[in-house]
Amino acid sequence: MSLTPQWLDELRSRITLSALIGRTVKVTRAGREFKACCPFHNEKTPSFTINDEKGFYHCFGCSAHGDAIRWMTDQRGLSFMDAIKELAAEAGMEVPAADPRAAQRAEKANNLYDVMTAAQDWFVQQLQGVEGAGARAYLQKRGFSAKTIQEFGFGLAPDSRTALKSALLKFGVPMLVEAGLLIAVDDKEPYDRFRGRLMIPIRDPRGRVIAFGGRILGDGEPKYLNSPDTPLFDKGRTLYNLDKCSPASRKTGRVIVVEGYMDVIAIAQAGFADAVAPLGTALTEQQIQMLWRMTEKPLLCFDGDSAGQKAAMRAALRALPLLKPGHSLQFVTLPEGQDPDDLVKKSGPKALAELLDASEPLVERLWRSEVAAGPLDTPEDRAGLKQRLGGHMANIADAEIRRHYADAFRERFDSLFAPKPRAPFQPSAAPRKGKARDWRAPQILPPGAETKSFNAKNSDFLVQGVLGALLRNPALILQHQEALSDFVPPDPNHAKLLGAILDASFAKESLDTEGLITILDEKLYNVAISLLHSNGKVFAFNRGDVGVGSDGLSNASKELGEAIRLMKQRPALEEALERATLRASSEMTDETFAEQQRLRAEKKAFDDRIIAFFRRDADGL
Numbered sequence: 218m219s220l221t222p223q224w225l226d227e228l229r230s231r232i233t234l235s236a237l238i239g240r241t242v243k244v245t246r247a248g249r250e251f252k253a254c255c256p257f258h259n260e261k262t263p264s265f266t267i268n269d270e271k272g273f274y275h276c277f278g279c280s281a282h283g284d285a286i287r288w289m290t291d292q293r294g295l296s297f298m299d300a301i302k303e304l305a306a307e308a309g310m311e312v313p314a315a316d317p318r319a320a321q322r323a324e325k326a327n328n329l330y331d332v333m334t335a336a337q338d339w340f341v342q343q344l345q346g347v348e349g350a351g352a353r354a355y356l357q358k359r360g361f362s363a364k365t366i367q368e369f370g371f372g373l374a375p376d377s378r379t380a381l382k383s384a385l386l387k388f389g390v391p392m393l394v395e396a397g398l399l400i401a402v403d404d405k406e407p408y409d410r411f412r413g414r415l416m417i418p419i420r421d422p423r424g425r426v427i428a429f430g431g432r433i434l435g436d437g438e439p440k441y442l443n444s445p446d447t448p449l450f451d452k453g454r455t456l457y458n459l460d461k462c463s464p465a466s467r468k469t470g471r472v473i474v475v476e477g478y479m480d481v482i483a484i485a486q487a488g489f490a491d492a493v494a495p496l497g498t499a500l501t502e503q504q505i506q507m508l509w510r511m512t513e514k515p516l517l518c519f520d521g522d523s524a525g526q527k528a529a530m531r532a533a534l535r536a537l538p539l540l541k542p543g544h545s546l547q548f549v550t551l552p553e554g555q556d557p558d559d560l561v562k563k564s565g566p567k568a569l570a571e572l573l574d575a576s577e578p579l580v581e582r583l584w585r586s587e588v589a590a591g592p593l594d595t596p597e598d599r600a601g602l603k604q605r606l607g608g609h610m611a612n613i614a615d616a617e618i619r620r621h622y623a624d625a626f627r628e629r630f631d632s633l634f635a636p637k638p639r640a641p642f643q644p645s646a647a648p649r650k651g652k653a654r655d656w657r658a659p660q661i662l663p664p665g666a667e668t669k670s671f672n673a674k675n676s677d678f679l680v681q682g683v684l685g686a687l688l689r690n691p692a693l694i695l696q697h698q699e700a701l702s703d704f705v706p707p708d709p710n711h712a713k714l715l716g717a718i719l720d721a722s723f724a725k726e727s728l729d730t731e732g733l734i735t736i737l738d739e740k741l742y743n744v745a746i747s748l749l750h751s752n753g754k755v756f757a758f759n760r761g762d763v764g765v766g767s768d769g770l771s772n773a774s775k776e777l778g779e780a781i782r783l784m785k786q787r788p789a790l791e792e793a794l795e796r797a798t799l800r801a802s803s804e805m806t807d808e809t810f811a812e813q814q815r816l817r818a819e820k821k822a823f824d825d826r827i828i829a830f831f832r833r834d835a836d837g838l
């Protein structure tokens with residue numbers, strides 16, 4: 218029968234493992250997992266865990282491990298096909314009909330496994346023989362122990378075009394070519410692919426050899442050479458050392474991803490057995506999904522050089538469309554120019570452990586990368602940063618995660634470019650030098666009702682008008698995004714609404730009113746609806762575009778820009794007046810009194826401008 222990996226994955230996804238196991242074993246919920254006393258060995262304290270999300274069970278007492286199919290074969294005693302049929306009936310799936318070609322492919326695959334096993338044994342023999350002296354010296358120089366050499370199956374491919382071909386001739390040349398061990402070129406005799414190289418077997422999750430990696434001994438290119446894709450080996454769907462990493466990661470709860478197999482072997486010898494590596498390609502979508510089946514946040518520990526950091530960013534960008542709640546990537550930054558092997562040899566395992574503990578999340582790696590991408594001195598530079606961050610968010614498929622990324626980027630942006638707070642005024646104990654103010658001079662008034670001719674109610678009305686304009690015409694958000702980014706309305710609900718509006722402009726450049734308000738939570742939705750139905754249309758910028766000027770901006774946009782400037786300037790002027798009033802009250806000199814009076818007059822003139830702005834727009838109704 219043609220049971221493809223895709224069909225089997227679909228079958229597993231339709232089975233709730235805890236419910237299946239719970240039919241014969243008493244299970245209890247423990248957080249996001251379930252626990253039970255292991256059915257495979259006698260125990261009184263539960264050490265058997267079931268993870269429905271990842272689709273596997275594991276016993277920390279006897280190391281029993283498997284999925285729904287394995288449960289049916291190991292615990293129920295069914296044959297593989299009987300287990301498949303019973304689970305398929307429960308899941309409402311039809312078992313594929315028998316396919317003679319599938320049987321042929323399975324038989325050929327079994328033969329290829331035999332070829333790869335024979336090749337691995339032969340490579341190991343060559344390393345241990347007379348011709349392997351140079352390779353053994355290289356391994357000793359790299360610091361690999363005899364135990365590590367044996368555990369990871371190091372071998373040697375002699376510098377010969379026919380040595381392997383002759384040794385495995387019993388399998389036939391076509392089979393050796395299909396296994397990727399020989400190269401067949403038109404009009405030439407097939408010859409050995411690997412020559413004069415230290416050989417490293419690449420295994421599948423079950424520990425079977427499916428390919429090889431070879432490091433050249435001496436000069437030559439390429440430095441590393443992998444097997445080509447074969448019926449057994451797909452480099453984009455394979456992770457080196459997955460067979461050893463899986464059981465180790467279940468104990469540590471982590472997976473370390475490094476760039477190459479030599480790094481994996483080096484740090485495994487230093488005590489980090491939970492490491493894997495891609496095979497000569499950037500981390501693929503399939504490999505990311507494989508990593509997430511072992512841990513929710515694998516640690517990417519790529520080389521500290523420029524190439525390594527670029528590879529890390531490629532992995533980050535590739536992961537964005539795949540992100541799902543709880544699943545992401547963490548990034549480890551190595552010292553410049555060092556790889557994991559260099560680090561553990563120079564500074565010891567503790568140094569690597571400390572860097573792993575200090576890993577940074579995906580959102581932080583994206584932010585730091587874009588901030589470092591160029592200067593941020595001008596408004597145009599900052600707009601470019603926002604645009605790049607918005608592009609990353611647009612690639613996130615999950616709406617909830619995309620919203621949280623928008624919040625995170627906005628917080629970082631505001632923190633980076635927030636205006637520096639001015640030091641609070643500290644009254645001096647001694648009066649400044651200067652002519653003392655005469656007691657008969659006019660009284661210094663605090664900024665109360667008289668100085669606030671444009672009162673707080675009308676000020677809030679201006680904020681409402683601006684927010685209403687952004688909601689009615691979301692196209693205006695991008696035009697005034699920079700001006701609005703550092704303004705916080707006095708009303709907390711208005712402040713939250715403005716933040717949500719700006720976040721939406723980060724994530725999506727094209728917005729309409731309906732699309733904008735539907736992404737708001739219930740409380741902000743009600744605030745937005747209230748603003749849309751308010752009398753904010755007293756302003757021209759809330760009555761739609763009324764012509765376009767020579768600069769290409771609509772009159773509504775220019776009117777809105779003026780309103781935003783007034784809205785932002787008034788709190789600063791009030792603050793300056795209050796400081797001047799406090800200074801004048803404490804120091805009582807002609808200079809401080811004159812400064813307070815000047816600011817009072819300036820604020821009154823400013824409020825008159827706002828009132829005139831109201832009247833001008835109201836007259837246009």
